[in-house]
Amino acid sequence: MAKRLPITIDADTQFVDATTPISQLVPAGTRSVVTQEGKIIEASDFARFRAADVPGGFDTQTATINKARDVAGLKQRELARVNWWLSGFEPCALGPRQALLSNSAEFLAIRNFPLPDRFRPDHINLCIAIDRYPSTPPLGIYLAHTQATGQIVSQIKSRLNVFRDAAFHGAYQPRAGFQWVCLIAEDWQVNWNDIRRGPNLQKYLAHFYALLAE
Numbered sequence: 126m127a128k129r130l131p132i133t134i135d136a137d138t139q140f141v142d143a144t145t146p147i148s149q150l151v152p153a154g155t156r157s158v159v160t161q162e163g164k165i166i167e168a169s170d171f172a173r174f175r176a177a178d179v180p181g182g183f184d185t186q187t188a189t190i191n192k193a194r195d196v197a198g199l200k201q202r203e204l205a206r207v208n209w210w211l212s213g214f215e216p217c218a219l220g221p222r223q224a225l226l227s228n229s230a231e232f233l234a235i236r237n238f239p240l241p242d243r244f245r246p247d248h249i250n251l252c253i254a255i256d257r258y259p260s261t262p263p264l265g266i267y268l269a270h271t272q273a274t275g276q277i278v279s280q281i282k283s284r285l286n287v288f289r290d291a292a293f294h295g296a297y298q299p300r301a302g303f304q305w306v307c308l309i310a311e312d313w314q315v316n317w318n319d320i321r322r323g324p325n326l327q328k329y330l331a332h333f334y335a336l337l338a339e
Contacts, residue, residue, distance in 0.1 A: 129141060133183075134183060135184055147174045147175070151185050156188065159186065197230065199320070202320055203320065203327070204225075206320060208224050211239070215239075218246075222236065229256075233255050234250070235251055240337060241334070243280070244280060249274055250268075250274075253265075253329075253330075263308070263313075263326065265309065267304070268281065269303060281306065287307070289304045291305070
């Protein structure tokens with residue numbers, strides 16, 4: 126007969142099989158647990174821990190609790206990642222393809238963003254609002270709209286929803302000289318330890334490029 130042991134979950138003691146994984150002991154929607162010994166176990170690790178691993182029991186947590194993070198440092202890492210990605214494209218005749226942060230880090234701007242071969246010219250200036258990032262994911266892309274880029278913007282409109290004087294889903298209205306591309310990111314959970322492993326701005330921009338290349 127399998128060994129059963131007492132375990133206290135949210136002040137309620139029950140007897141369970143010692144090999145039962147935490148994933149089978151917590152209510153649906155539990156994001157983390159805190160053991161009696163003070164160890165935090167995230168939902169992604171529930172299957173790895175058994176009842177025998179937490180003999181003192183635990184408290185469940187359904188809310189997301191984030192400790193203070195270095196947002197400025199994160200934006201710098203995002204910037205470096207985008208510039209790394211841009212360096213893989215052919216040089217632009219008008220100058221370097223370069224991502225920059227505004228002085229207040231409210232926007233990530235890109236000079237000469239690469240466009241697929243069907244676009245002529247094959248570049249456009251654009252920016253993403255990141256003043257609320259990463260608590261708010263990217264909410265669309267702002268294309269610089271000038272006389273020289275009119276045909277490019279029209280081509281983009283044939284594939285994506287683009288608006289001159291409107292924006293939706295909580296995005297900022299486009300400023301004069303810009304048009305807004307409706308490309309909304311959802312379920313955005315940055316991997317603070319290694320931004321390459323989760324959603325990031327480089328992947329978001331690469332997805333935009335891939336949509337245009339279809």
